[in-house]
Amino acid sequence: MFENRETHARSPAHELALDCLAAGIEAAQPEVAVARHLSLSADGETLDVMGETYDLGNYDRVLVLGGGKAAGGLARALRDLLGDRIDGGAVVLDAPADLTVEVHVGGHPVPDEGSVAGARRLLELAHDADERTLVLAPITGGGSALLAAPVEGVSLEELRTVTESLLASGASIDEMNAVRKHCSAIKGGGLARACGDATVVGLLVSDVVGDDPAVVASGPTVPDSSTFADARAVLDRYxxxxxxxxxxxxxxxVEGGVEETPNPGDALFERVSNHVLVGGHTAIEAAREVAEEHDHGTRLLSARLRGEAAEAGLTHVAVAEESLDTGEPVTIPGVVLSGGETTVTLGDTYGEGGPSQELALRAAIELPEGAVLASVDTDGRDGGSDAAGALVDASTVEDADEARDALARNDAGSYLGSRGALLHSGRTGTNVNDLRVLVVSG
Known part of the structure; x- marks a missing residue:
């Protein structure tokens, strides 16, 4: 899973942290999710999706239309399950893949021409669907950038500009999406609207706090409760x-001169269902099982951790100190798990890294002896870096002033790289938010 594992696993606590991370990421793989939540009847005529059934005999065509970092894995698993019952479709991914449906490669975290071309192709295929079409829509984290279909009058460059500003502002994912939904023809229920009278089944891999389907990839198949007024408020707030x-x-x-995105009361959603196949808790529970198999007590700090990454890092320090001193919230030896998605507010100049690395470095400055913290983005790419995150302990930081200076410059990646603390996994094939494992062994 992680490069140079033998170097990182220099103690039983470090090894356990790596094992927990690997188990969490493996459990969140799209193929695992499809095997767990989708099935085909013995005669091959009925598709079951988390308890909802679809009689394939009622449809002339089955299309796969979607996008996101994990959409390729979902499309591959659907192919393995349904075979030639799938009649075509397209997905927009962040890297090439060998699939039986069309593959378009787009940009992430900032959309590019491939994102636009891919999203427009999805909309073109959606407009061809009718009441005898079943649309299976794999929608996953990363889709907000990969599925970019700017509305008429807005250019890709203008969409990129506002996306970059939002990313640098520290805005949460739902705040960013409120703006992006109102500049897009595909987000905020736009794909469902384009499918017309077709039956649409959203298959979601969630990378957002709380697993709200409307926030995953800006909700292409989900009603949008945000408004133009909300989008304006986000821009003003930051x-x-x-x-x-x-x-x-x-x-x-805001003045009513542009049609809103389809809201929860829109009749079109009578033909649409959305299913979260994998979320942050999926990875956390798998990590918990590994910790308990190693006779460690476990506690969940929160699967919804958010806010500034550096502050969240200090929170993990406090939890480690309290556990070592009092046995609360976890007895020793124990593992404290957390998920969610922290953010970093960038200054005018910044270096390398991402939220998981910044969280880890801030924690490492004050992390007590007897504690190890692993912090990663489950897609294998933390922020704009090629590292998944970092594994740190009290020995990671030798010069606290130097480490604080790196944090002030948003250059945690460079510092952690120089200390051999960065974790590299490459693209993992999934994306269910961040995963953190705090091992306190005394």
Missing amino acids: GIDPPDSIDERIDRG
């Missing part, structure tokens, strides 16, 4: 000055 085309569109939307 002091973002968007390109004129976006600014004017949102203003017109």
Whole structure:
């Protein structure tokens, strides 16, 4: 799973942290999720999705339309399950893949021309669907950037500009999506709307806090409860000055001059169902099982951790100190698990790294002896870096002032790399938010 594992696993606590991470990421694989939650009847005529059934005899065509970092794995698993019952489709991914449906490669975390071309192809295929079409929609984390279909009058460059500003602002994923949904023809229920009278089944791998389907990839198949007014509030809250085309569109939307995204009361959603196959708890529970198999007590700090990464790092320090001193919240030896998605507010200049690395470095500055912390993004790419995250302990930081300086420059990756603390896994094939494992062994 992780490169140079033998170097990182320098103690039983370090080894356990790595084992917990690997188990969590493996449990969140799309293929595992499909095997767990989808099945085909013995005669091959009925598809069961988490208890909802679909008679394939009622459909002339089955299409696969979706996108996101884990959408390729879902599409592959659907192919293995349904075989030639799938008549076509397209997915937009962040890397090439060998599938029986069309594969378009887009940009992430900032959309590019491939994102636009892929999203427009999905919409084209969706518009061809009718009441005798079953659309299976694998929608996963990363889809907000990969499925970019700017509305008329908004260019890709303008969409990229506002996306970059949102990413640097420290805005949460749902705040970013409120803006992106109102600049897109596919997000915020746009794909479901384009499918017309077809039956649409959203198959979701969640990378968002709370696993809200409307937030995953900006909810292409899900009703949108956010409004143009919400999008305007986000831009104002973070002091973002968007390109004129976006600014004017949102203003017109607030005034009622632009149609809102389809809301929860829209009749079109009577033909749409959405299923979260994998979420943050999936990875956490698998990690918990490994810890308990190694006779460690476990506690969940939260699967919804959010806010500034550095502050969350200090929280993990406090939990380690309390556990070592009092046996609360976990007895020794124990493992404290957390998920969610922290953010980093970037300054004018910044270096390498991502939220998981920044969290780990802040923790390492004060982490007590007897504690080990692993912090990764489950997709294998933390922020814009090629590292999944980091594994740290009290020995990681030799010069606290140097480490604090790296944090001030948002350059945690460079510092942790120099200390041999970065974890590299490559693309994992899934994306269910961040996963952190705190081992306290005394």
